[in-house]
């Protein structure tokens with residue numbers, strides 16, 4: 001890890017670096033890449049490399065002195081304490097989570113462990129670290145931030161004619177996943193109100209783009225369609241999600257970190273409501289255009305299947321607060337973002353093959369088999 005001074009107002013005496021949890025996952029890896037592109041400021045990445053964490057997502061940073069990867073669990077307090085003491089980050093950006101609703105229905109325990117207990121451990125470690133800065137680095141103490149990345153799913157489900165979620169919408173989580181994220185949001189809020197920890201929370205709508213694990217709708221449809229497999233659409237296909245291209249989410253987080261008001265929450269969304277069936281048909285049409293299938297249009301693969309239990313009908317984000325206060329607007333439209341996404345999956349068949357075959361997990365096993373969690 002090379003520590004460099006790059007003139008951030010954090011402190012004239014401390015190196016600037018941020019700690020990113022969940023950095024090998026879908027959004028976390030996009031965030032680290034976008035952050036380094038935009039700021040050049042070093043990053044310490046912490047990730048347990050669960051099934052969803054893939055170091056191939058960060059392969060372009062190999063040998064880059066600005067990036068330091070640590071395999072470890074956010075529930076490991078000793079590890080988190082040691083990372084904070086060693087690297088002295090000016091901010092923690094917290095992505096690490098179990099993130100898939102269907103998995104949470106089949107096995108909720110891991111969601112409670114990582115999303116709730118893991119967030120609690122990070123908050124406690126951050127609180128003690130932040131307090132320790134007060135005496136020896138008052139500027140660093142004043143500038144420190146804990147940014148918690150959350151989801152619109154904490155607000156529950158909207159009817160067709162309900163207004164979109166604002167930041168004051170009541171919390172009504174319906175799935176084990178959203179309940180665990182709601183609990184973590186409440187912990188973050190409480191650590192601000194009780195201990196004064198300088199926190200920010202973002203609640204974002206559904207993301208799509210490069211490096212998304214093909215269990216989520218869009219990459220699942222792309223990868224299955226390319227293999228000529230059935231495309232499962234839950235229920236009547238008329239559930240609505242509000243889609244945002246992942247790098248727009250990453251830029252929003254970066255801007256909230258720099259400009260957000262402490263203790264505030266910011267909804268992030270692209271004003272892009274689409275029904276699931278519309279998404280699936282769009283992906284099929286783009287694949288037909290970019291890589292025609294001799295058997296015929298991919299829509300033939302669409303298969304309506306039994307609905308997800310407790311399936312939320314509609315999510316929609318009112319993103320006026322972040323636009324007005326922070327000045328953030330998405331750069332991609334859905335049309336440009338989905339085209340880039342389909343192109344990316346076509347151009348990265350090796351990444352897809354590694355994920356679907358589990359090859360990347362075999363690599364994790366062999367690479368880490370003979371060692372305990374590294375201390376740094």
Ligand code: NAD
Nearest residue numbers: 022024025026027048049050052053073074096097099207
């Ligand atoms: P992901 O499942 O792709 O990645 C999660 C990452 O966290 C993985 O790299 C995994 O290895 C790591 N992780 C899991 N448990 C861990 C633990 N105990 N300790 C350390 N690392 C651990 O998830 P994602 O889609 O990138 O989502 C990232 C964050 O953004 C999550 O907090 C999620 O709730 C939130 N979010 C996601 C979306 C979306 O559409 N994907 C939308 C809004 C908010």
Ligand code: TYD
Nearest residue numbers: 101206215216217218232233234239241276
């Ligand atoms: P998903 O990508 O799992 O995200 P979330 O549940 O967090 O919104 O699902 C997006 C939508 O697509 C959701 O309404 C469920 C639906 N869906 C299907 O119809 N079929 C599928 O195979 C999957 C994974 C999701």
